[in-house]
Amino acid sequence: MSELSRRKLIVSGLAATAGVAGLGVAASMAQKFGLVPPDHGGIYGLGETLTYASQRLLTRHSLAREFSPSQISKPPFANEIEPPTAEFKRLQAGRFAEWQMSVSGMVERPASFSLAQLKSYPSRSQITMLQCEEGWSYIAEWIGVPLSLVLNVVGIQPQARYVVYYSIEPDWWESIDMADALHPQTFLAYGMNGEELPVANGGPLRLRVPRQVGYKSVKFITHLTVTDSLKRFGKGLGSASSDAGYAWYAGI
Amino acid sequence: MAELGTVGAALGAGVPGTASAAPATTAPATKVPARHSALVRVTHWIATLCFFALLVSGIELVISHPRFYWGETGNDTTATLFKLHIPASRNLVPTGYGYVLPDQNGWSRYLHFQAAWIVILTGLLYVIAGVLSGHFRKNLVPGGCDLSWRTLRTTIASHLRFARPSAAEAWSYNVLQRLAYLFVIFVLFPLVIWTGLAMSPAFVSAVPASVTLLGGQQSARTLHFFITVALVLFLLVHVTMIFLAGFWSRMRAMITGRVSTTGGNT
Numbered sequence: 477m478s479e480l481s482r483r484k485l486i487v488s489g490l491a492a493t494a495g496v497a498g499l500g501v502a503a504s505m506a507q508k509f510g511l512v513p514p515d516h517g518g519i520y521g522l523g524e525t526l527t528y529a530s531q532r533l534l535t536r537h538s539l540a541r542e543f544s545p546s547q548i549s550k551p552p553f554a555n556e557i558e559p560p561t562a563e564f565k566r567l568q569a570g571r572f573a574e575w576q577m578s579v580s581g582m583v584e585r586p587a588s589f590s591l592a593q594l595k596s597y598p599s600r601s602q603i604t605m606l607q608c609e610e611g612w613s614y615i616a617e618w619i620g621v622p623l624s625l626v627l628n629v630v631g632i633q634p635q636a637r638y639v640v641y642y643s644i645e646p647d648w649w650e651s652i653d654m655a656d657a658l659h660p661q662t663f664l665a666y667g668m669n670g671e672e673l674p675v676a677n678g679g680p681l682r683l684r685v686p687r688q689v690g691y692k693s694v695k696f697i698t699h700l701t702v703t704d705s706l707k708r709f710g711k712g713l714g715s716a717s718s719d720a721g722y723a724w725y726a727g728i
Numbered sequence: 729m730a731e732l733g734t735v736g737a738a739l740g741a742g743v744p745g746t747a748s749a750a751p752a753t754t755a756p757a758t759k760v761p762a763r764h765s766a767l768v769r770v771t772h773w774i775a776t777l778c779f780f781a782l783l784v785s786g787i788e789l790v791i792s793h794p795r796f797y798w799g800e801t802g803n804d805t806t807a808t809l810f811k812l813h814i815p816a817s818r819n820l821v822p823t824g825y826g827y828v829l830p831d832q833n834g835w836s837r838y839l840h841f842q843a844a845w846i847v848i849l850t851g852l853l854y855v856i857a858g859v860l861s862g863h864f865r866k867n868l869v870p871g872g873c874d875l876s877w878r879t880l881r882t883t884i885a886s887h888l889r890f891a892r893p894s895a896a897e898a899w900s901y902n903v904l905q906r907l908a909y910l911f912v913i914f915v916l917f918p919l920v921i922w923t924g925l926a927m928s929p930a931f932v933s934a935v936p937a938s939v940t941l942l943g944g945q946q947s948a949r950t951l952h953f954f955i956t957v958a959l960v961l962f963l964l965v966h967v968t969m970i971f972l973a974g975f976w977s978r979m980r981a982m983i984t985g986r987v988s989t990t991g992g993n994t
Contacts, residue, residue, distance in 0.1 A: 520835075523842025531930045538933040543800070553803040556820050605801065605945065607929060609833060610818055611793035612803035613945060687930045721834030727930025728841060 510637060510653060514706040514714035515724045528725040532655060535727065540661050540686035543603045548669060549614035554676030557695065564644050564696065572680040577664070581640075581701035584631030591680055594664060597621045602661055604686040606693065609726065616677075618684050619667030624658045627702070635704045638714070641683050642699040650694050650715040651706055651724070652685060661686050664697065688726040691717050762985030763899065768863065769982055771854040778847035779963070785840040786956060788832050792817045796953060800944035809950060844924065851917060867901060868910055874903040893973045898987050905969075912962055916955055923952035 506512050511529035515521070560568070567575055578588040599619055607613035623639070632654075639657040642649040656662055663684040666673050673679030678695030685692040706714040714724035764772070794812035795802065802808065804820060815825040817832065858864045873879065883904050893902065901909065925931045926939040926948035942948045970978045981987050 520838035520842050523845045524838065526845045527841050531928070534934045535930045538930075540929060540933045541936055541939075547800060549801050549803070549806070551805065553805055605929070607927075607945060608793075609837060610820075611789070611795070611949060612820075613801045614803055615801050687933050689929060717834075721838075723834075723837055723841075728925075728928035 510655075513723075513725045514651075514712065515718045520723075524723055524725065527723075527728060531725070531727045532653070535687060536655050538687075540602075540604050543605070543615050545603065545617070547615050548603060548617060552616045552669060552674075552677060553612065553614040554674065555608065555690075557676065558645060560675075561645060567644075568675065575680050575698075577681060577698055577700065579626065579630045579700045579702070581703050582633040582636045583627075583702050584633065585629075587630050589626065591666060594621050594626070594666060594681070597625055599667070600663065601667075602663065602684075602686070604661065604684070606684075606686075606690050608690040609722075617669045618663055618665040618686075619670075619673075620663040620665035620684070622660055623662045623664055623683065624660065626664060626700075627657065630702075632702050636702045637704045638702070638706055640701040640703060640706070640709055641694055641697055642701075643694050644696045644698045647716050648694060648696075649709075650683075650692055650717065651703075651709070652688075652692065656685055656687065659687070689728075691722065692726050760986065763981040763987045764985055765861070765863070766985065767854070767857050767861075769985060771850050772982055774850045775847055775854075778843040778850070779959070781839055781843035782847070783956070783960070785836040785843070788817075788836040789840065790953070791815075791829060792831070792833050793821055794823070795821065796950045797946035798943065798950060799946055802946040844921075848921060851913075855913070864910075868906050868913075870903045870906045874906070879903055890972060893969075897973070898977065898981070908962065908965070912959070916959055916962070920952065920955045920959065923948045923955060927952065 503512075506525070506529055511525070511532055513524055513528040516525045572591055575591050576588045577594070578586070580586045598621075600622055601617055601619040603615060603617045605613055605615045627639070636654060638651045638653055640649060640651040652662070661684075665678070665682045665684045666680055668674065668677055668679075673682060678693070681697045682693060682695050683697050703709070706712060710716065711719045713719055715722075718724040790812065791814065794814050794816055795804075795808045796810050796812075797806065798809045804822065814823070815827060815829055816823045817829040819828050858868075880903060883902050887904060897905075922938065923942065925935075926942050927945060932939045932945070939945055939948055942951060977987065
């Protein structure tokens with residue numbers, strides 16, 4: 477019996493050591509390949525890291541489902557929004573002719589784009605679903621310019637890992653990793669269903685991230701920052717919604 | 729089966745007899761094999777904790793939009809399949825109640841997915857170990873004669889009379905129990921995982937068939953809700969049966985592995 481328990485002890489000791497070493501290797505590999513989300517700390521860090529890492533590995537190049545024109549929701553659904561700020565109303569009064577979106581951070585040529593400039597690039601469209609984490613959803617045609625095109629214009633530096641994007645409304649910002657930022661369906665959308673993007677749906681400019689739920693698709697975009705770390709932004713969790721207790725990665 | 733009057737004594741006196749009929753080991757005569765293996769007991773309680781975490785957070789998430797749809801899309805402007813007549817945690821939803829509950833979706837989503845990961849990994853361990861150890865074959869797959877209409881009818885009848893289980897059932901599952909457990913493990917759990925994943929925009933971008941086969945994203949959400957209801961019904965029956973069979977003896981069997989012999993004449 478004691479012989480057996482000694483053997484058991486040695487075997488389980490070895491297994492535990494191998495397990496801890498394996499976890500250590502897994503953690504450093506995960507860091508290296510960008511599989512650790514900024515909100516990986518805290519009691520929900522385990523689940524969050526597993527979700528982000530597995531979905532990032534599974535979906536690096538996959539395309540969000542696209543639908544046929546007959547599946548477009550009529551009328552397009554508009555979520556409730558906070559009353560607009562004075563600055564937004566001023567720009568709206570000028571039919572958004574003065575709307576600017578600036579790009580800064582780890583880019584070769586920081587720049588600012590008017591809506592007219594963004595519309596001068598070849599436009600693309602996609603019929604994708606916007607699904608809110610609350611449970612409702614709608615399908616619309618989104619017209620705009622892929623974010624990757626704008627990032628190519630400004631030239632991202634090699635160490636860039638995230639794109640942080642800001643709404644004109646206060647305390648409304650999010651970020652995505654480069655896999656999503658360079659994804660062909662990640663759009664700076666200015667049109668919907670063949671028309672201008674309505675203010676109720678995020679017009680004049682909304683960042684559409686169709687492989688994540690709705691709160692990652694921030695409305696009224698005025699600024700982008702390219703960065704290698706999210707630590708200096710807000711509480712360092714990667715977005716205003718993470719600062720408010722929501723997961724940074726919202727692919728589920 | 730189960731004569732009510734004899735059960736109390738049988739539970740006490742009958743068990744050691746049953747135990748000695750179990751495969752003989754070289755262990756001392758006092759050592760009775762565990763009713764449930766350590767792996768079954770540990771995975772059972774981890775799954776229990778996760779199930780409650782998933783249920784509480786799931787209910788909380790439903791409160792933010794207590795409307796259900798069929799097909800790909802659904803929102804406040806579309807027709808519902810059905811709605812729950814409860815207050816909501818969002819202004820947006822017309823509930824008829826004059827107040828809005830506080831938003832708790834942040835931690836609910838975190839907890840829901842964390843508990844899902846833990847229960848899925850635990851479930852995988854349980855299923856793999858169960859196949860390798862013969863747990864399913866020996867303890868859960870009904871024997872050929874158990875599946876006869878006669879046995880099924882007798883077992884169903886004794887359940888309908890709310891008869892307390894026979895002594896042998898402290899050591900083995902009856903045929904209805906086996907079928908119910910197999911159904912939960914191999915049908916309801918896989919379905920609830922599938923319908924959950926089918927709501928993930930990232931997952932369905934990689935595996936579109938996971939949602940189209942279900943009829944759309946809102947159908948997946950509605951099915952996820954119905955399967956949860958089925959799991960809750962199973963839980964209610966499961967807990968009721970534990971009370972009927974003897975709460976403390978069954979709890980002890982699932983916690984320590986030992987079958988209760990208290991109250992008997994041994």
